[in-house]
Amino acid sequence: MPDSLFTRGLLGLAGLAGLSVGAGIVFAPVAFHATSGIHIGSDVNLANEMRAAGGPILAGSLFILAGAVRHRLIRPALALATLLYLSYGAARLVSMAVDGSPGQALVLVAMLECVIGAACGLALLAHRGSPARKDV
Template identity: 40%
Template sequence: MTARPAGTGQETAQAGTGQEATQAGAGQETAQADAHSDGHQGSVRVAEPDGGEQYAAQAPGKAGVGRIVLAVSGLVIVLIGGASMFAPVWFREVNGIRMGPDVALLSETRAAGALLLAAGVTVLIGAFVPRLARTSAVVGAVGYLVTALARLVSLAADGSPGSGLLFAAVVELALGLACAALLRAPRPAAVT
């Protein structure tokens, strides 16, 4: 979407949404954030009253790093959730957990897998839909950090689960902290 010159002061594109709203007054600037197909990802396009445009950078490099963090974090959760839902016996045996033919345990494992799969898709979407990136980062941070905390509680209460699951705890902690770090980035201000 191309921002319209606002010499009339009647239309403004809201930052990040691409929606138009009516504004009173002459000389209003218009802005559109993060939804560009013209190579200015992570910047705000500002239409000047004279019809020209300029780009104001937002947190250089952060947009690309954030997308990578969300993509990797989401993909990991999608893979774990998918494996837990569609191949629970195999996935647990890879980590040295024997499930057997317990239908109730399989049901619980598949249900948890479906929840992880949905959370993973939510995190992954944020890598491609900038207006959902913050929500995705919250889901990723909370999900990974709570899981890492639960593994630490289990380590203290139950003992070591084995090297594979200890490695999983380290990865979960790292991805949780990376998602949490995305939340510290300042929100882009709407340009009006």
């Protein structure tokens, strides 16, 4: 499965999902978080912290999308997607264990992050032994 349509589609999905989340957090954090029942209000410090967290998601997602179109970036993009999605999913699971269960929307987000991260991790393992190829 070195250069499969599935892998490129997975990277496209992971990249677009992250891009929408990152852009929402950076450019409209109050409205974005309100969709999950989180109210930032007029706390400038909290809004600043939220926007700052969105930047790496946005940048990483652009790289993941690049991996969907450039063969030489597939492996690093899969590695980044695996790290990004599984770290968010794992952190949410820790929070659920320590803080209790959040709203249904955030539980669904945690499940999606874990599924996307695991799928990217499995695709990365499948690409580990594949020979390198020049972009066409």
